[in-house]
Amino acid sequence: MAENSFDLIVIGTGPGGYVAAIRAAQLGMKAAVVERENLGGICLNWGCIPTKALLRTSELYGHMNHAADFGLSADKVGFDISKIVKRSRDVSKQLNSGVGHLLKKNKVTVINGEGHLEGGGKISVSKDGKKVGDYQAKHIILATGARPRVLPGIEPDKKLIWTYFEAMVPETMPKSLLVIGSGAIGIEFASFYRSMGAEVTVVEILPQILPVEDQEIAAFARKQFEQQGIKIMTDAKVSEVKKGKNDVTCSVEDSNGKTQQIKVERVISAAGVQGNIENLGLDKTKVKTDRGLIQADAYGATGEPGVYAIGDVAGPPMLAHKASHEGVVCVERLAGHDPHPIDKNLIPGCTYCQPQIASVGLTEAQAKEAGHEVQVGHFPFIGNGKAIAMGETEGMVKTVFDAKTGQLLGAHMVGAEVTELIQGYVVAMNLETTEQELMHSIFPHPTLSEMMHESVLDAYGRVIHF
Template structure:
């Protein structure tokens, strides 16, 4: 079977690449070894957001039950909450399957192995059942949980990764979560909201290690207040399991101790799914576990491309999707605009939510910028007070010399819904004056961005 484009992997990079290729008139095939949608749809972005939405609704009722007139204690049907998240996944998968048919994309299920001559052999249960070839092959096989079997030996039952954490059949009383990136933070918030005693172990000196320091400080304060135990500058020295519980040996700056848990969730990062593709046979170059590509996502071998988590860069669904479009449009010769990787929004959907784009304050100073900083707390914002969600703030960072918007960092309820204004403004190289003179609706969360910028330039009205 011959195609113009074959895409390996159907995650947010792969399925978008397939659809865009088909839209541009190319005969397209998509090879997937498991389920349409990849990690994002099946055991990542989508099911976790369903769970977190339930957790946020539950928290809102708990914290405002007197206001709402709710007196009876709330009971949790944990299995039904998990089941609902799977129903959401099924709905989205049906939609994705429809898009494949609508765009005439040939979907093949199996494990792909690259062969010379731009051929691909496809296997099921270890046996080859099909072979196809293409002018262009796009590798979008994504990533999986990083496993440290020496210190954190995952058994899929008591010591687990994100996949197992999404489908537990019982609610653990005590959970230890190793790592405080987006995965660790979101699971921490969810399970704590369900009633589990949650402990976070983070090797770096702050929660959310890649975030702005003030955001990390606010997050830790919020988690501490809610009763989520957080150990930073700490690491796991070893884990011992027996039939009833797990004993985790922990090292901190000032002491060593052990904690008991029913479940340990490892959230220490991801690794790319590239080792079984046959890259060596066709000569595609890799470095430090990633496929090496140029700015147009071409590998060193003509006709082979790579996008998403298999290349170095932010492991984010929206990044993979945009890389897919740029890659395919380059194949078609459309000369699309290249991605500015410093203008990619990064979001965490725990409560309080986190949203950021651009440089942190530390990064801006390290790069030699003279900066102006503005902040506006949600406690001073009418919409937040009305909603009863006054925790957090918006922080903006501008270059003092040229008025360039260097970065923006937010923490609070629904901040992931307003970060896009900043992304668009930075893309258009908007100045502080242009944003301040854009009238924002009142009351709205978006006013916090305007107010933070006004604060940076000594024009704040509501502070």
């Protein structure tokens, strides 16, 4: 095979792209990746990982300010925002280097530049407007990810109006800010900045914050956020912004058309993302798009033979772990294996605010809409010994079963460490576990996971500790 010819070329090295390339190499393919910026993509460099570093800092800061609750003393608790940001960036840098090491270890060729489809399995790569080279591949995977969606009239300027890029590297800590959007990104930043002392307002156009979550869980989380001092406005939109020298006056309109003015130092626009489909050369192919995203089937195949799409650019849910698994499924299919197509109902979602939120499967409302007669169980953190010992008594576990078959349809959690707990239910659902197997499973004591067991028991009138 010629030097510039490959079995597989992946455009984009986020959690979908680099995983797909490594899996291809493991299966004996000659693989390459094309990356125009940083290995690891948005997730590793500007999303999942650095935000968790920031949120870990705010979590510790919150504990330090309540040290007396644990019999400890911590006087003059403070922070240095420059050092907080540096730690977050250092974490990303370490993992960026790790991706480079993994690609090298698996003999995946890294091509620096921007990839363009030329049709017929050909790709041209350019950098800074200059051509890098031409390449050929039997298979091409598009894993170009997504970027923040820009709202008309509220265009980010990197100074007063931020996207998540600027929100992760503040030079100074704003005293006040307004967050547009209450999805995972918006709520995580609202949680971080509020924990660090900023006055925070969240504006959500829908009636419910965290719109993809179970209504009961979202309502519980909202109550906790408001107790922390976050002002939440639902059924509302930012209709206009006026920028001052070092502040922004936002006109916020409610569902009745009533408008109020809110002045803040900074605005974070977190109203969704849009796919990176520009300049890919899609016009030279039969690849179809819908609302700025590439249409692909359960194995990543597009309308163009030999061209595939995975991750955020291929549509929701826009989650790193979904992208990685899509990459593996796509590549294994290309290698002649018979992988299971992705069941999006079995993809867990996690939001790393305080309290954390995690879920998998159908919400109670979705289960009923799908025609299921449901059995629903709950268990509160206040009834769990480990939660009480940790000082984390605000939370809930909720499980939704099909009343006729005992099938676990969905699980929803809010509280400390639930992002680590949810995988237990994910495994159970993948194994098509019923309530009987879950009831007969022995959970270790004392752990937060016991609440998962108790929630199942509660769905069938057998709860013990509440």
